[in-house]
């Protein structure tokens with residue numbers, strides 16, 4: 579039976595990998611309902627034409643004329659703006675890829691959850707800034723949540739949920755990013771170009787900078803705590819520069835189960851697309867003999883304070899992860915605009931966390947208000963630390 583697919587963040591790195599899998603699948607297996615992007619009208623129109631989507635929606639209304647023009651004569655609906663994004667995410671579909679970057683993905687992701695079906699989640703920031711709300715909405719709608727983030731997808735594959743008490747720890751691997759071996763002076767002088775040069779993965783700008791600061795791994799520790807029945811102290815991070823082992827689960831009988839694969843997001847996306855079955859994905863197969871050796875080491879929390887800050891946020895609970903995520907988004911944006919130094923990213927996050935404390939966030943309204951307040955505060959702090967625009 580044909581399954582209806584919606585992609586939130588269709589023009590991005592994860593969106594494009596998802597589209598590549600859909601295009602390679604046997605005809606008639608999938609049909610595309612909605613494609614959503616931010617402002618890339620040309621990229622969205624191209625994807626919508628290739629996949630014969632029913633509707634293509636941009637968050638930015640300024641792009642609507644260009645989108646309409648590019649889709650003229652195709653019969654594909656074009657729309658733009660926040661309400662249109664929500665409407666597209668709410669349309670009936672069996673499977674949704676949630677891959678909008680940042681907390682901007684929260685609203686559309688929640689709309690897809692409320693409509694039901696399967697939610698393949700790449701947008702880790704949604705789970706960090708509003709974890710309890712996302713999980714509550716999943717429970718209430720009966721939607722199925724499948725983790726796409728490579729480490730969490732690996733752990734999901736290795737986790738035997740039948741006996742959670744027998745899980746001793748879960749391990750998230752980290753490449754260490756472009757500054758794994760850099761001195762503090764090199765990190766202080768890091769440019770956006772250097773930070774964006776990830777040693778292994780090809781990804782969007784924001785997550786690439788997060789990998790360089792290791793906020794990506796910090797966000798992933800919080801993401802893992804939301805997804806898996808494992809307490810924070812049993813969620814470990816292990817530096818693994820080859821990014822070949824993506825995640826591991828240690829059991830009480832001494833077994834350590836790992837998922838390995840080439841560093842290619844089509845594998846975890848294919849896993850989520852076919853789950854509970856499997857499908858073919860044309861990714862490079864691992865050649866372990868050619869690889870020769872796999873390295874592992876403990877992370878350096880002194881050079882990468884992001885890991886400590888994320889653990890503090892996770893343990894503090896309440897709105898602290900929301901604050902950490904929002905402040906990091908602001909700081910990354912300023913760093914990419916060359917208005918903030920690389921090492922200042924963590925300073926902005928830490929100072930924003932200190933300023934705002936741990937307010938309760940019982941509902942979505944409170945989360946959104948705190949997210950906005952943290953952005954304002956982080957902007958002030960970054961302004962004091964950073965360079966003039």
Ligand SMILES: NC(=O)C1=CN([C@@H]2O[C@H](COP(=O)(O)OP(=O)(O)OC[C@H]3O[C@@H](n4cnc5c(N)ncnc54)[C@H](OP(=O)(O)O)[C@@H]3O)[C@@H](O)[C@H]2O)C=CC1
Pocket residue numbers: 586587588589590591592593614615616617618619621636637663676677678679680682683700701702703726727728779780781782783784785843
């Ligand atoms: N890339 C990867 O390998 C991995 C990514 N992830 C996570 O997946 C998410 C996406 O990452 P990635 O694909 O790399 O990011 P990209 O920057 O490549 O893509 C982001 C996507 O989000 C869209 N977008 C941005 N802002 C909005 C908005 N306000 N409303 C609607 N759409 C918007 C962009 O549209 P436009 O192009 O028009 O701006 C684009 O389609 C992130 O949360 C990331 O952490 C997780 C694991 C791996």
Ligand SMILES: CC(=O)[C@@H](O)[C@H](O)COP(=O)(O)O
Pocket residue numbers: 727728729751752753754755779788789790794795843
């Ligand atoms: C592909 C993926 O899941 C990314 O989150 C990746 O893990 C980033 O690399 P780092 O391990 O350097 O953060």
Ligand SMILES: [Mn+2]
Pocket residue numbers: 727728729798
């Ligand atoms: Mn990851």
